[in-house]
Amino acid sequence: MLQVNFGTTNFKNMSIEDLKIIDHISIDLEGNTVLTISDHLEWDEDNEHLVLLQEKINVYLSFIESGQLYEEYPNTNGRKIIINLIARYVPNQDGNSFINLIQQGLKSAGYGFAFSVLSV
Numbered sequence: 744m745l746q747v748n749f750g751t752t753n754f755k756n757m758s759i760e761d762l763k764i765i766d767h768i769s770i771d772l773e774g775n776t777v778l779t780i781s782d783h784l785e786w787d788e789d790n791e792h793l794v795l796l797q798e799k800i801n802v803y804l805s806f807i808e809s810g811q812l813y814e815e816y817p818n819t820n821g822r823k824i825i826i827n828l829i830a831r832y833v834p835n836q837d838g839n840s841f842i843n844l845i846q847q848g849l850k851s852a853g854y855g856f857a858f859s860v861l862s863v
Contacts, residue, residue, distance in 0.1 A: 755800050759784060759799050767807055768816065774857065776812070776819040779827040786835040793841050800826065800845060804852075825855035833860050 757785055758766070759782045767779040784792050803826055806812055813820045826849060834842060846856040 761794050762798055762802050765803060766823050768812075768819070770818070770822070774822055775825050776816075776822045777857075778807075778812075779829060782828060783845055784828040785832045786838040789834075793837065796828075796841070796845075807854075809843045823855060824853075828856040828859075830858070830860045834849055842853070 758764070759780060765778060766781045767777075769777050769779070771777050780803065781797075782796065784795065786792050807824060812824075828845075829840070842858055846858070849856045
């Protein structure tokens, strides 16, 4: 079972590197279930960041598709699911291409995707 930070503001436990935690789950104003990934890493030339991001997204998809999301949070059942990636740094060219692929893949699987960069 994965640990989940549901509606928490405990950002210390949120990390793209921790594959045992769903960083944040919430219900948005439109009634969608939003699973947020907190990405604090810089985009590197070796694309190790992309590998970590892919692994984290796979963890989220497993959490959804295994039914654990609905078991732990029955009020999410029947709602549209959006995976929300919040990055600290603006992606490089490879990062942008990867984010576009993620968006297309999630859309074809029936999920929404949102991406934003925090301004710090």
